[in-house]
Amino acid sequence: MFKTTADLLIKSHPLRVVQGRFFAAAVAEPKSEDRLQSFRTFEADPSKHNTNHQSQFYKVDSTDKKVLFQYGGLPKSFQIQAKTFNETCLMVRDPSIQIINHLKTIDYTQPPIKFVLYGKKGCGKTLTLAHIMHYAYKNDFLIVHVPWVGNWMRRCKDTSNSETKPGFIDLNIDAAAWLVHFKTQNANILENPELKTTIDIQWNKRECTPIGSSLLELIDQGINRIRFASNCVNYLAEEVKKLSQSGLCRTLLAIDGFNAFFYPNTRVFTEKKEMVPPSRVTLTEGFLNLTKFDWKNSVIVVTVDEIAIAEKDQISHYPRYLLGKSGFEHLDPFLPVEVKDYSEKEHQSIMDYYRERKWIHSYPGQNDELYFLSGGNPFRLMNLCNAL
Amino acid sequence: MIRKINLLLEPLKYLKIQQNFEARLISTTVNLFNESTAERPATSVANIKSKNTLNKAMKSYLERAQQHDEFMKTEKHQFEIGKRHLANMMGENPETFTQDDIDNAIEYLFPSGLYDKRARPLMKPPEEVFPQRKAAEFDETGRPYHFLFYTGRPNLYQVLHDTVEKINELNNFEDTMIRKNLQPDPNLALELSGSQWLDKNTLEQKLVEPVSDGEYSNFLKAMDRLCSLPYSHKAKDFIMEYRKPLMSNSEAFDVIKPQIGPDGRQFVTTYECRRKRAIGNVTIRFPGTGKISINGQDINYFKGIQQREQLLFPLIFTNMQRKVDIEAEVQDGGESGQAGAIRYGIAWGLRSFIDQEYIENMRLAGLLTPDFRIRERKKPGQKGARKKFTWKKR
Numbered sequence A: 001m002f003k004t005t006a007d008l009l010i011k012s013h014p015l016r017v018v019q020g021r022f023f024a025a026a027v028a029e030p031k032s033e034d035r036l037q038s039f040r041t042f043e044a045d046p047s048k049h050n051t052n053h054q055s056q057f058y059k060v061d062s063t064d065k066k067v068l069f070q071y072g073g074l075p076k077s078f079q080i081q082a083k084t085f086n087e088t089c090l091m092v093r094d095p096s097i098q099i100i101n102h103l104k105t106i107d108y109t110q111p112p113i114k115f116v117l118y119g120k121k122g123c124g125k126t127l128t129l130a131h132i133m134h135y136a137y138k139n140d141f142l143i144v145h146v147p148w149v150g151n152w153m154r155r156c157k158d159t160s161n162s163e164t165k166p167g168f169i170d171l172n173i174d175a176a177a178w179l180v181h182f183k184t185q186n187a188n189i190l191e192n193p194e195l196k197t198t199i200d201i202q203w204n205k206r207e208c209t210p211i212g213s214s215l216l217e218l219i220d221q222g223i224n225r226i227r228f229a230s231n232c233v234n235y236l237a238e239e240v241k242k243l244s245q246s247g248l249c250r251t252l253l254a255i256d257g258f259n260a261f262f263y264p265n266t267r268v269f270t271e272k273k274e275m276v277p278p279s280r281v282t283l284t285e286g287f288l289n290l291t292k293f294d295w296k297n298s299v300i301v302v303t304v305d306e307i308a309i310a311e312k313d314q315i316s317h318y319p320r321y322l323l324g325k326s327g328f329e330h331l332d333p334f335l336p337v338e339v340k341d342y343s344e345k346e347h348q349s350i351m352d353y354y355r356e357r358k359w360i361h362s363y364p365g366q367n368d369e370l371y372f373l374s375g376g377n378p379f380r381l382m383n384l385c386n387a388l
Numbered sequence B: 001m002i003r004k005i006n007l008l009l010e011p012l013k014y015l016k017i018q019q020n021f022e023a024r025l026i027s028t029t030v031n032l033f034n035e036s037t038a039e040r041p042a043t044s045v046a047n048i049k050s051k052n053t054l055n056k057a058m059k060s061y062l063e064r065a066q067q068h069d070e071f072m073k074t075e076k077h078q079f080e081i082g083k084r085h086l087a088n089m090m091g092e093n094p095e096t097f098t099q100d101d102i103d104n105a106i107e108y109l110f111p112s113g114l115y116d117k118r119a120r121p122l123m124k125p126p127e128e129v130f131p132q133r134k135a136a137e138f139d140e141t142g143r144p145y146h147f148l149f150y151t152g153r154p155n156l157y158q159v160l161h162d163t164v165e166k167i168n169e170l171n172n173f174e175d176t177m178i179r180k181n182l183q184p185d186p187n188l189a190l191e192l193s194g195s196q197w198l199d200k201n202t203l204e205q206k207l208v209e210p211v212s213d214g215e216y217s218n219f220l221k222a223m224d225r226l227c228s229l230p231y232s233h234k235a236k237d238f239i240m241e242y243r244k245p246l247m248s249n250s251e252a253f254d255v256i257k258p259q260i261g262p263d264g265r266q267f268v269t270t271y272e273c274r275r276k277r278a279i280g281n282v283t284i285r286f287p288g289t290g291k292i293s294i295n296g297q298d299i300n301y302f303k304g305i306q307q308r309e310q311l312l313f314p315l316i317f318t319n320m321q322r323k324v325d326i327e328a329e330v331q332d333g334g335e336s337g338q339a340g341a342i343r344y345g346i347a348w349g350l351r352s353f354i355d356q357e358y359i360e361n362m363r364l365a366g367l368l369t370p371d372f373r374i375r376e377r378k379k380p381g382q383k384g385a386r387k388k389f390t391w392k393k394r
Helices: A001-012 A017-038 A064-071 A076-083 A094-105 A125-138 A172-185 A215-224 A228-245 A282-290 A319-331 A344-354 A366-374 A378-386 B002-014 B019-051 B056-089 B099-109 B154-179 B200-207 B213-228 B232-242 B305-318 B337-355 B356-364
Strands: A057-060 A090-091 A113-118 A142-148 A251-255 A298-305 A336-338 B196-198 B243-245 B266-277 B278-285 B292-294 B325-331
Touching: A001 A336, A017 B337, A057 A064, A064 A125, A076 A090, A076 B243, A090 A125, A090 A344, A090 B356, A094 A113, A094 A336, A113 A319, A125 A142, A125 A251, A125 A298, A142 A172, A142 A228, A172 A215, A172 A228, A172 A282, A215 A228, A228 A282, A282 B292, A344 A366, A344 A378, A366 B305, B056 B099, B154 B200, B154 B213, B154 B232, B196 B292, B200 B213, B213 B232, B266 B292, B266 B337, B278 B337, B305 B337, B305 B356, B337 B356
Parallel strands: A113 A298, A113 A336, A142 A251, A251 A298, B292 B325
Antiparallel strands: A057 A090, B196 B243, B266 B278, B278 B325
16 A cells, blocks of 8 residues: 555656655665664673674774774774774674673682683684673773784794893884783773882883882883883783782783794794794783783683694694693683684674675575585685675 | 408417318308309399380499499398307307397407597498498389489488478468467477487488588578477477487486485485596485585585585585585595585485486586596606697707
C-alpha cells in the first residue's frame, strides 16, 4: 500500500525525481538499521561490554584514540583502514571480554596477575590488547604500554654504550620516544601531584632529580636529555612500581611482543659489530622488573608473537616455545589466553561491517567463499577484501 | 599390409621343419588362389567386348574397378591366412581368433616403444588399412545408378537433398499442428549440447567423396537450419548421424559408489590424484560441514591464495561447500601441483553426491579431466627444454 501511495505521489508531483529519491530512502532506512543492530553496538564504553556484545563492533572515540594510540599501539594496516573508514572500530571478541571481566573482579591487593595473549599470526592479539587498554584508560589505570618490543630489539634507531652499567647498551632515541608515548597516554593521571619520586636520582655531577619531584619531571628529564632516556625508563619503572605499591595509582602493564625480550638473537649491535642479547639492553631490565611479582595494585597483560622473532625460528605460536625456558620461568605462573581465528559469527559481522563501510561489493556466496579462503584469519581476510 | 605380414612370416623361415611345412601349405594356397583369379579378368573383358557399346573411359573405369576388387580380395585372403598363422603361433584356435587377439599378439611379438601409436606395427583387415573406394556408379549400359551422379558429389548432395526434404516435412507438420492449436512439447526438444557436427575430414570419409570448404559450410548451414525448427526432434535419427559426442559417456560417468564409514556417513576415496609431480588420495565424506584437512592440517596448509581457490572451485561450482568434509593426503610436487591434485580428487569424488546435470557441467568446465602434463627436461646444448641458445655467427 505504501508503495502505491508513493507511486501516486511521484506521478502527480511535478518534481518527480526528488520525490522518488525521498521515498526510496524512507523505505530503505529501517532495513539498514536492522542490519546495523547485528554487527554494531552503540555501547562505546569497554567497561560495559559483556558477552551480549560479542562479535559486535564498537567505535573508539577519536579523542581516546588520539591519547592512547598516537605513537603506536595499533597495527599499521589497521590504522590505514581506520583512516579510510573515517572511524576506528574494534570488534568485541571473546579474549578481551574475558580479560576485562577478570580486571573487574580481581583482588588488587595481591601480586599482579599475568595474562599472556597468544595466537597465530594476524589473529588479533594487538587489537585485543588495544581493547583492554581502552578499558584501562576509561577506568583511570596508569598504563605502561610498549607498542612493540620488536621495534627495540630488531629495528632500533641508535645504540650507545651505557655510561652507568658497563657492557650494557642504551637505545636512547627509542627510550625517549617511549617516554613521550607514556606521557601522552597518561597525561591525565600524571597531573596528580601525589605522584612523586621516592629517591634521589643523580644523573651526573651537575644534574639530579631530587626526592619528591613529580613523575612528570622525571619523564621530562628523560625526554630533554636523551642521553639519560634509557636509565630514565628504568627509574620510571621502579617509581611506578613503588607508587602502585603505595596505592596511589592502579597500573596496567601492557607489552606487545613480550617474547622479544627473551629471544637471543637481536639486531642490536655494539660498535664492534657484535650482537647484543636482549639481556644486555638497558631497557629490558626495567620491563622485566615490572613483570615480577613483587608489587601489587596492578595487572599485567602481555602478548607473545611469532613476528617479534626472526623468521627462521617462527615454528610455533605457543608461549612455551616463544618465551623459551628463561622467559617462561620469568613469567610463570601466568594465565594463557588464546586469541583464535574468526568464528562464523565474527566473520559474518566483519563482512557486514565492510559492506556498511562500502569497502567491498557483495555477491551471493561471498561470505562462505571468503571464510574458506582466509581460513578465518582476520589479517588474511583484510588483505583479501582490500582487492574486492 | 603385405609388408606387415611378411614381417610376421620372416622369422618362421628359420623355425622348425614342421612350421616350414605349414608355411609351404599356405604359400600353395596363395598360388592356387592367384591362378584361379588370373582367369577371371579375361572372361569379364570378353563380356564387355561382346556388348561393344562401351566407350573407352567407361571401359577403363570398369577395368580399374575390377582391379581394385581383385586386389582387395587378395589382400583379404592374405589377411585371413596371416591371421590363422598368427593364431597357430600363439597356440590359439584360429576359428575364434578375433581382432583383439591379433592386436595383443602383435604387441607381444613386436614390442615397440614408438611414441605415436600409428607408427607401431599393426595387422588390420585390409578394409581398414586401404582407403575405401566407391563402388561402381553406373551399370553396363552406362546409366548411372544415382540420380545426382552428374553433380560430381552424389553422396553429399543426397544428404543436402534429404535435409531439405526433412525441413519441408517438418514445416508441413508444424502447419498442421498450428491449425490444431498445439504447441511443441519442450521436454522433447532436441538436445545438442553434448555433441558436435562431424568435422570436414570425418564427413569426407563417411561420404567417400572429397568435400570443399564451401560445400562443408553449406552442409553446416542446412543442418543448423533443420535443427532450429521447433519439431526438429522428429528428425533426431537423421541429425544424430552427422554429429559425434564430445566425449564418450562411459568414461566420464562411471561414478564411484559411496561406502558407509564407521560413523555412519558415506565416503568416497579417490586414489592417485595427480598433477605435475604431486600425488595424493582424497576422501570426501557426506554429509559434512565443510571441514577440510590436508595432511592433518587445515586450509592453512596452503599459504597462497591461488592454491586455496583451486580447492574451493569444485565445491563452489557444485554448491557443496558446506555439505561435505574433505580429507586429503598429498605428497611430492610443489604447492600448486598438490592443490591441483586435490582439486581433481575433490571433483572426481564429488560426482558420487551430486546430480547428473552438475557432473556434466563439471566435465564441461574441465574439472574431471586429469592434467597429465609434467615438466619437460632440459636438453644439453640448448637453453631449456625447447629454447635454443642465442645464435651467434662466431
